[in-house]
Amino acid sequence: MDISTHFSRRRILSAAALLPFAAKAQDKYPSKPIRMIIPFAAGGATDVLGRDLGQAMTPSLGQSFVVENMGGGAGVPALNSVSRAAPDAYTVLFCASGNITAQPLLTKSRTDILGQVTPVGMIASAAHVLVVSDKAPFKSLPELIAYAKANPGRVNFGSAGVGGLAHLGTELLAHSAGIKVTHIPYKGASAANNDLVAGQIHAIFGTMPSFTAMIEKGALHAIGITAASNSRPLKGLPLISKTVPGFSYNSWNAIFAPASTPADAIDKLYTAMRAAAQNPGLKHRFDEQGVDITLAGPDELRKMVIKERALWEKVIRDARIELN
Numbered sequence: 001m002d003i004s005t006h007f008s009r010r011r012i013l014s015a016a017a018l019l020p021f022a023a024k025a026q027d028k029y030p031s032k033p034i035r036m037i038i039p040f041a042a043g044g045a046t047d048v049l050g051r052d053l054g055q056a057m058t059p060s061l062g063q064s065f066v067v068e069n070m071g072g073g074a075g076v077p078a079l080n081s082v083s084r085a086a087p088d089a090y091t092v093l094f095c096a097s098g099n100i101t102a103q104p105l106l107t108k109s110r111t112d113i114l115g116q117v118t119p120v121g122m123i124a125s126a127a128h129v130l131v132v133s134d135k136a137p138f139k140s141l142p143e144l145i146a147y148a149k150a151n152p153g154r155v156n157f158g159s160a161g162v163g164g165l166a167h168l169g170t171e172l173l174a175h176s177a178g179i180k181v182t183h184i185p186y187k188g189a190s191a192a193n194n195d196l197v198a199g200q201i202h203a204i205f206g207t208m209p210s211f212t213a214m215i216e217k218g219a220l221h222a223i224g225i226t227a228a229s230n231s232r233p234l235k236g237l238p239l240i241s242k243t244v245p246g247f248s249y250n251s252w253n254a255i256f257a258p259a260s261t262p263a264d265a266i267d268k269l270y271t272a273m274r275a276a277a278q279n280p281g282l283k284h285r286f287d288e289q290g291v292d293i294t295l296a297g298p299d300e301l302r303k304m305v306i307k308e309r310a311l312w313e314k315v316i317r318d319a320r321i322e323l324n
Helices: 003-027 045-061 073-083 097-101 141-150 165-177 189-198 212-216 263-276 280-288 298-319
Strands: 034-038 065-069 091-096 117-127 129-133 156-159 182-185 203-206 220-225 250-258 292-296
Touching: 034 045, 034 073, 045 065, 045 091, 045 117, 045 250, 045 263, 045 280, 073 091, 073 097, 073 117, 073 250, 091 097, 097 165, 097 250, 097 298, 117 263, 117 298, 129 189, 141 220, 156 165, 156 189, 165 182, 165 203, 165 298, 189 203, 212 220, 250 263, 280 292, 292 298
Parallel strands: 034 065, 034 091, 156 182, 156 203
Antiparallel strands: 091 250, 117 250, 117 292, 129 203, 129 220
16 A cells, blocks of 8 residues: 555545534534524614514523614615624524515615525515505595595605615505606605605505504505415505505515525524524414514525516616615
8 A cells, every 4th residue: 555545544534533523513503592683773674573583582592682783775784794604503693584675676786685695594474565645635445545646746655765665665555556756765764654644645565564553544545455464463454456456565684694504504593594484472472563474495585586686677677766
């Protein structure tokens, strides 16, 4: 036996001896807290859902989540932070669907999002509610459409900013119903909702919790939902598709990890998510937010991203939406 053969065998034996230790290291995931980046400010709907989910997943994983809010920049800074992190599943993104399916389409680079992050799983879905001001000259969707057709461009829809789902939902409704409306973007949902109550704008799409108090006071009226929902706060509201056939969309929340994250780590995270979905406390808190617990694994979530990206890409192109 020559010396090179001897050392080659030693290397092979050494590598073989390390395999059980490598497997054990993988089995121990997670061995430290997991950083959860949320592309919204603290206290918002997605932040609340992410924190609740993290707490519910902790017992299965044996490790907690450390939440880091990274709002602004249309979600791009948060996405970049996760995509550039080590692919070891110790940094994950908890986001709303628009962060993945729509906002990347508004950037100049238009990078393939699924080349940057990989799906872990979806935990929740939520229909948007269409709300109108009590000061508006209509109190139902048929009345809104009739008014918009008689007064092209005079119905003002607000949103929390250009390119968000509220904006895209507005453009989708206008196209589907054959009406012309005016979109007025704000720097955040609070400012938009304040002007809605004051009657400065007529209508807006959004999630129910941000409107509940004003609806109860009679300042706002919920006139339809964008998709079917079992959520208690949305029961009794008519589907918009019954008035505007073919109109439908919803928002969802999911976890994504850096691209190339090992499949076994993804599986452990999704297994913990499925266990959390059975937690009665989590179900109650999500229901209070107008959100349905809806599970989708990595493969199904990937297909959803591709399908919804195509929908919003057409809306963005037809409406010629661009970020300034």
